[in-house]
Amino acid sequence: MINQYKFEDGxxxxxxxxxxxDPESHIxxxxxxxxxxxxxKTTRGEFDSSEYEVRRRYQDFLWLxxxxxxxxxxxxxxxxxxxxxxxxxxxxxxxxFIETRRKALHKFLNRIADHPTLTFNEDFKIFxxxxxxxxxxxxxxxxGLLSRMGQTVRAVASSVRGAVKNRPEMFTEMNNYMxxxxxxxxxxxxxxxxxxxxxxxxxxEMKEYGPIxxxxxxxxxxxxxxxxxxxxxxxxxCRATEKRMAGLSEHLLPILHEYVLYSEIxxxxxxxxxxxxxxxxxxxxxxxxxxxxxxxxxxEIGKLEDKVERANNALKADWDRWxxxxxxxxxxxxxxxxxxxxxxxxECLATWESFLTSQTVDLHVDEDSEDRP
Amino acid sequence: MWCGRRxxxxxxxxxxxxxxHESLFSSSEKMEDCLAKKMEITVSEAEKRTGRNxxxxxxxxxxxxxxxxxxxxxxxxxxxxxxxxxxxxxEFELLRNYLSVTxxxxxxxxxxxxxxxxxxxxxxxxxxxxxxxxxxxxxLENFLLRVASHPVLCQDKIFYAFLMQEGGWKEMxxxxxxxxxxxxxxxxxxxxxxxxxxxxxxxxxxxxxxELQSVISHLLRVRARVADRLYGVYKVHGNYGRxxxxxxxxxxxxxxxxxxxxxxxDVYAASIDDILEEEEHYADQLKEYLFxxxxxxxxxxxxxxxxxxxxxxxxxxxxxxxQCEELATGTVRxxxxxxxxxxxxxxxxxxxxEAKIKVLEEQIREGEEQLKSKNLEGRDFVxxxxxxxxxxxxxxxHDLKEALISYAVMQISMCKKGIQVWTNAKECFSKM
Numbered sequence: 119m120i121n122q123y124k125f126e127d128g129x130x131x132x133x134x135x136x137x138x139x140d141p142e143s144h145i146x147x148x149x150x151x152x153x154x155x156x157x158x159k160t161t162r163g164e165f166d167s168s169e170y171e172v173r174r175r176y177q178d179f180l181w182l183x184x185x186x187x188x189x190x191x192x193x194x195x196x197x198x199x200x201x202x203x204x205x206x207x208x209x210x211x212x213x214x215f216i217e218t219r220r221k222a223l224h225k226f227l228n229r230i231a232d233h234p235t236l237t238f239n240e241d242f243k244i245f246x247x248x249x250x251x252x253x254x255x256x257x258x259x260x261x262g263l264l265s266r267m268g269q270t271v272r273a274v275a276s277s278v279r280g281a282v283k284n285r286p287e288m289f290t291e292m293n294n295y296m297x298x299x300x301x302x303x304x305x306x307x308x309x310x311x312x313x314x315x316x317x318x319x320x321x322x323e324m325k326e327y328g329p330i331x332x333x334x335x336x337x338x339x340x341x342x343x344x345x346x347x348x349x350x351x352x353x354x355x356c357r358a359t360e361k362r363m364a365g366l367s368e369h370l371l372p373i374l375h376e377y378v379l380y381s382e383i384x385x386x387x388x389x390x391x392x393x394x395x396x397x398x399x400x401x402x403x404x405x406x407x408x409x410x411x412x413x414x415x416x417x418e419i420g421k422l423e424d425k426v427e428r429a430n431n432a433l434k435a436d437w438d439r440w441x442x443x444x445x446x447x448x449x450x451x452x453x454x455x456x457x458x459x460x461x462x463x464x465e466c467l468a469t470w471e472s473f474l475t476s477q478t479v480d481l482h483v484d485e486d487s488e489d490r491p
Numbered sequence: 492m493w494c495g496r497r498x499x500x501x502x503x504x505x506x507x508x509x510x511x512h513e514s515l516f517s518s519s520e521k522m523e524d525c526l527a528k529k530m531e532i533t534v535s536e537a538e539k540r541t542g543r544n545x546x547x548x549x550x551x552x553x554x555x556x557x558x559x560x561x562x563x564x565x566x567x568x569x570x571x572x573x574x575x576x577x578x579x580x581x582e583f584e585l586l587r588n589y590l591s592v593t594x595x596x597x598x599x600x601x602x603x604x605x606x607x608x609x610x611x612x613x614x615x616x617x618x619x620x621x622x623x624x625x626x627x628x629x630x631l632e633n634f635l636l637r638v639a640s641h642p643v644l645c646q647d648k649i650f651y652a653f654l655m656q657e658g659g660w661k662e663m664x665x666x667x668x669x670x671x672x673x674x675x676x677x678x679x680x681x682x683x684x685x686x687x688x689x690x691x692x693x694x695x696x697x698x699x700x701x702e703l704q705s706v707i708s709h710l711l712r713v714r715a716r717v718a719d720r721l722y723g724v725y726k727v728h729g730n731y732g733r734x735x736x737x738x739x740x741x742x743x744x745x746x747x748x749x750x751x752x753x754x755x756x757d758v759y760a761a762s763i764d765d766i767l768e769e770e771e772h773y774a775d776q777l778k779e780y781l782f783x784x785x786x787x788x789x790x791x792x793x794x795x796x797x798x799x800x801x802x803x804x805x806x807x808x809x810x811x812x813x814q815c816e817e818l819a820t821g822t823v824r825x826x827x828x829x830x831x832x833x834x835x836x837x838x839x840x841x842x843x844x845e846a847k848i849k850v851l852e853e854q855i856r857e858g859e860e861q862l863k864s865k866n867l868e869g870r871d872f873v874x875x876x877x878x879x880x881x882x883x884x885x886x887x888x889h890d891l892k893e894a895l896i897s898y899a900v901m902q903i904s905m906c907k908k909g910i911q912v913w914t915n916a917k918e919c920f921s922k923m
Binding site for chain 2: 459
């Protein structure tokens with residue numbers, strides 16, 4: 119799984135290795151939940167030890183994500199897998215669901231570890247290293263739920279007020295880009311799922327197809343071998359189809375889904391940037407009307423201007439980084455899809471060609487025997 | 492051969508037909524006499540017609556153009572003229588019925604299906620659908636070629652007239668009175684259940700034809716479903732093309748790669764149409780043998796009927812002989828109502844008895860003659876039927892093996908196309 123990720127600084131420079139595995143079910147009187155084992159190996163000085171093993175549940179990941187969002191409102195925080203899956207017939211605790219979630223959580227932590235800024239976040243470190251009770255007590259120290267809600271309300275309000283007024287061109291472009299990208303990635307996600315479904319249906323029919331030839335061969339003499347040959351070819355192609363499907367669900371589907379979530383996150387980040395800018399703009403407007411407390415205002419404005427500049431720079435840098443990663447991810451994922459399909463067709467080709475060879479050998483043998491009086 | 496004449500796609504279908512025709516020419520000793528060697532036969536066109544049927548109701552039907560050309564003069568460097576006439580499906584049916592009744596010991600080649608069966612969603616079940624008509628045209632041509640290459644059937648005058656004589660053919664067939672010779676279904680069914688000693692080989696053949704029919708139907712049904720699913724897989728990939736194209740518009744570096752990859756996805760999606768059309772021809776080859784199973788069963792039924800007839804005649808003869816004996820000796824060995832009533836109401840006069848014995852003796856003589864000829868007929872039938880069945884078996888094994896090989900060839904072609912498309916797509920993705 120490690121080689122799925124792009125190492126910005128090259129693997130030799132990576133100093134934090136994280137794995138998420140071993141889902142375990144916990145049943146209490148109130149609830150049932152799953153914990154995952156998070157193993158961290160590191161050479162960093164800030165870490166007391168070089169290896170950590172903790173157990174975390176989904177709630178803990180949610181907490182980490184919101185802490186990161188608070189600390190870095192205009193950075194692109196990687197997506198978490200969703201709480202529920204509405205569309206599929208997947209049960210909450212089915213093996214498939216748990217495995218999908220585990221892979222996504224693994225990805226989430228590794229993306230944070232790869233991020234030049236987020237990787238040094240204190241909450242991230244605590245998440246990786248603290249024992250269960252330590253984490254609980256640390257969590258309680260953060261800003262309360264209400265203040266977080268307040269932020270959300272303000273964010274909504276400011277976006278309603280149209281904080282788009284003085285938005286730099288660059289961010290308008292980003293917005294436009296994200297709108298289209300979001301649309302397309304959602305479509306691709308749907309298409310990929312549809313392909314998976316069609317392949318699975320095809321596989322199910324193929325399973326029945328081969329055995330009929332075997333059944334037929336039982337009534338025949340001369341052509342029994344040919345029929346059995348066809349049956350075995352079809353069965354092998356069937357297995358190749360299964361592998362192709364597995365490839366889709368292991369690589370393409372999770373990546374597309376991740377980028378669907380990313381597109382939502384990015385829209386959110388852009389809104390938060392707008393909101394920060396909005397704070398500045400409203401203060402500037404207020405200054406225009408009040409002439410008396412100019413000094414106090416200009417200090418505040420100065421601070422806000424800095425805030426806006428920092429936010430813009432952070433977002434710009436992270437955006438460039440995100441785009442590069444996206445490009446790399448898309449390229450490698452679709453190459454993988456193509457390779458998957460190539461493997462499938464090559465295997466089927468070899469199967470049928472060897473059948474054909476066996477048949478034409480027989481034909482020559484038959485022709486020889488026909489010539490005999 | 493004629494595939495080239497039509498100029499269009501020389502698909503693996505043509506390859507198969509060529510091989511098939513090679514097999515027709517090589518597998519029988521009497522081929523030199525066969526019509527197929529002397530004459531090129533094609534069903535070259537199909538045309539929609541409207542006309543009035545027997546009930547004077549207007550109907551639409553398809554007419555097929557049969558073209559024939561003598562082969563010999565071609566060798567001399569001259570091109571013989573093409574003769575042609577139009578026939579509709581019902582006339583083919585009439586021809587086949589005539590042949591089945593007139594040559595009950597022959598496994599008569601079947602006609603292509605009347606209605607589209609084993610369809611998958613893309614194909615319509617409509618008889619007027621051009622694809623169906625086209626496949627039927629090929630099937631009808633195949634039927635004529637099969638008859639023309641059969642050592643016995645090809646010599647039939649009615650068949651020859653079917654090919655050469657447009658007007659008055661129907662009357663000619665009806666004049667043969669073949670319909671009167673046809674055995675009733677009920678009679679045949681009765682014989683099947685009641686026959687005591689049919690030739691074991693025919694019993695086995697009947698089982699075989701039942702199995703063949705069942706397994707081929709099953710195969711065709713599943714194949715149609717597989718085709719449906721495969722169609723779905725390919726076509727959904729076409730959606731990639733559109734979305735990649737739209738996405739490429741907002742990307743600077745990835746744009747070209749996406750756009751060209753999208754094009755290849757469109758090619759991939761489109762490729763399934765030809766692939767499945769070829770497969771349809773393969774299905775038609777299997778269908779022919781599905782219908783041949785019925786022809787095999789018809790021969791078995793005829794045997795059972797003749798055997799039953801023979802057994803009944805023998806039984807009848809035995810009982811008459813017994814009656815005769817009883818009357819002559821005056822002993823009643825078996826219970827008979829007549830015996831009882833005569834006991835009750837008095838015996839007949841010696842004259843009456845003599846007359847009865849005379850009649851019976853005459854009947855017995857006739858019966859023995861009939862039995863002898865029926866026995867001979869039966870043995871001849873078994874001999875000639877079995878010869879044709881052996882011929883058929885050889886043909887079937889050869890054709891089916893070729894068909895299976897052609898299926899593999901089709902799969903190989905499909906895989907190669909897939910490899911090409913995905914190799915191209917991979918290259919485009921690498922440029923993203």
